[in-house]
Amino acid sequence: MDTVVVLKQFITEVIGEEFVEEMDIDMNSSFTRDLEMDSIEIVSFSEKIKAHYGDQIDFTGWLSNMDLDQLINLNLGMIVEYIDNARN
Amino acid sequence: MPVIKVNNRGVHIQELNKGSAETVLLVHGMFSNLSVYYFNIAPVLAKEFHVLMYDLKSHGMSEKVVKGYDLESMTGDLLALMDELGLDRVHLAGYSFGGLIALKMASRFPDRVKKLAVIEAPDPNDDKTRDIIDDYSREFLEHYVENFTDTTKVKMGKRQMERNHRMYEYLFYETSIKKDMLLEREFFGSEEIDGIGQETLLLYGAGSNCLGAGRLLKQKIKGAQLLEVPGDHNIPIQEPVLIGNLLDNFFKHG
Incomplete structure (x- = not known):
C-alpha cells in the first residue's frame, strides 16, 4: 500500500475521524501546527509506524536526531520521504 | 500502544532496547506525559540501557484515577509497575513532580533503585510551586501557554488547548491532587531526604526558579552532584540531547 495512505490511516486512528474530516491533509501538513497533534499523539503515531514497518526502518533513531524546531515543523511529506528512502 | x-x-508504557541488562526508568512531571523523554532523551539512553517510560495516572494515555496523588501512593504505583514487569533494580530519573516521586522511591525502596537522577524537582514547600495549583483558571492556562511555553517554542492549537484544559480541569476539580500535594509540604525537610544513600545527580536549569531546591537537595543528600544546565525549568525540552548525555554518562560511570 502507498506510504501516504498508510500514514493518513494512522493519523485518522490517532486524532479521530471527526477531526480528520474537517482537515485537508496533504504532504505539507505539519503534525503540530496543521493537524494540532500534541506530543503524546505523536508518540502514538510513531508507535504505529514502528509496529507497521518494523525493522525495515529506524524511526526512533531518525526522530532522535531532530531538535525541537525540526520536530515541530515535521510534516507528512518528510515522513513519507524518509520511509520510502529507508525501504528502498 | x-x-x-x-x-x-x-498504565501506558513505552520501552526501548528491551533485553539490555540494566534498566533506566524515567518518570515525567505533573500535567505532562512520557513524550518529554520519548523523542530525544530515551533514544540516547537506549544505546546502552533498557529504557522504560510510563504515563502517571490520569496523564498521557494512562487511566484516569480520582485518588492517590501523594508521594506514598505514586511510589506504590511505581513499585507495582516494576513488579509487574519483573524489574528488580533500576536506575531512576524523574523530572519536576516526577523528581519528587524518584526521591521518595529512592528513600522508600532503596534496594530497588541503583542510581538516582533528579531533574528540576521543586521544593513542595515553595509558594511558587503551590501557587500554580492554587491560582489555576482558564485565564491562567491561556496566559501560561502564551508566555511560559515561549521558552519551549511549543504553541498549542485550539484542539490541543481544549485537551489540556480538560486534563487540568479533571486533575484539579475531580481528583485529590491538590489536597495530596499540599500534604507533601515538609518533604524536603524530612529525614527521608537526608537518608537517601544512592549516588545522586541533580540537574537544574541555571535560570530556573527551582534552582534553590536543587541547592537544598545537594546540601541534604550526601555526595550528591549538582549540575546547572543552560535553560529554565523546561531543560528536558530545551536541552534534550545534553540531558540525555548527562544521564547516560551518570548511569554508566557515575
Missing part, C-alpha cells in the same frame, strides 16, 4: 494492567488499572 502498550497499555498494561497494573493493580487493575491501565
Whole structure:
C-alpha cells in the first residue's frame, strides 16, 4: 500500500475521524501546527509506524536526531520521504 | 500502544532496547506525559540501557484515577509497575513532580533503585510551586501557554488547548491532587531526604526558579552532584540531547 495512505490511516486512528474530516491533509501538513497533534499523539503515531514497518526502518533513531524546531515543523511529506528512502 | 494492567488499572508504557541488562526508568512531571523523554532523551539512553517510560495516572494515555496523588501512593504505583514487569533494580530519573516521586522511591525502596537522577524537582514547600495549583483558571492556562511555553517554542492549537484544559480541569476539580500535594509540604525537610544513600545527580536549569531546591537537595543528600544546565525549568525540552548525555554518562560511570 502507498506510504501516504498508510500514514493518513494512522493519523485518522490517532486524532479521530471527526477531526480528520474537517482537515485537508496533504504532504505539507505539519503534525503540530496543521493537524494540532500534541506530543503524546505523536508518540502514538510513531508507535504505529514502528509496529507497521518494523525493522525495515529506524524511526526512533531518525526522530532522535531532530531538535525541537525540526520536530515541530515535521510534516507528512518528510515522513513519507524518509520511509520510502529507508525501504528502498 | 502498550497499555498494561497494573493493580487493575491501565498504565501506558513505552520501552526501548528491551533485553539490555540494566534498566533506566524515567518518570515525567505533573500535567505532562512520557513524550518529554520519548523523542530525544530515551533514544540516547537506549544505546546502552533498557529504557522504560510510563504515563502517571490520569496523564498521557494512562487511566484516569480520582485518588492517590501523594508521594506514598505514586511510589506504590511505581513499585507495582516494576513488579509487574519483573524489574528488580533500576536506575531512576524523574523530572519536576516526577523528581519528587524518584526521591521518595529512592528513600522508600532503596534496594530497588541503583542510581538516582533528579531533574528540576521543586521544593513542595515553595509558594511558587503551590501557587500554580492554587491560582489555576482558564485565564491562567491561556496566559501560561502564551508566555511560559515561549521558552519551549511549543504553541498549542485550539484542539490541543481544549485537551489540556480538560486534563487540568479533571486533575484539579475531580481528583485529590491538590489536597495530596499540599500534604507533601515538609518533604524536603524530612529525614527521608537526608537518608537517601544512592549516588545522586541533580540537574537544574541555571535560570530556573527551582534552582534553590536543587541547592537544598545537594546540601541534604550526601555526595550528591549538582549540575546547572543552560535553560529554565523546561531543560528536558530545551536541552534534550545534553540531558540525555548527562544521564547516560551518570548511569554508566557515575
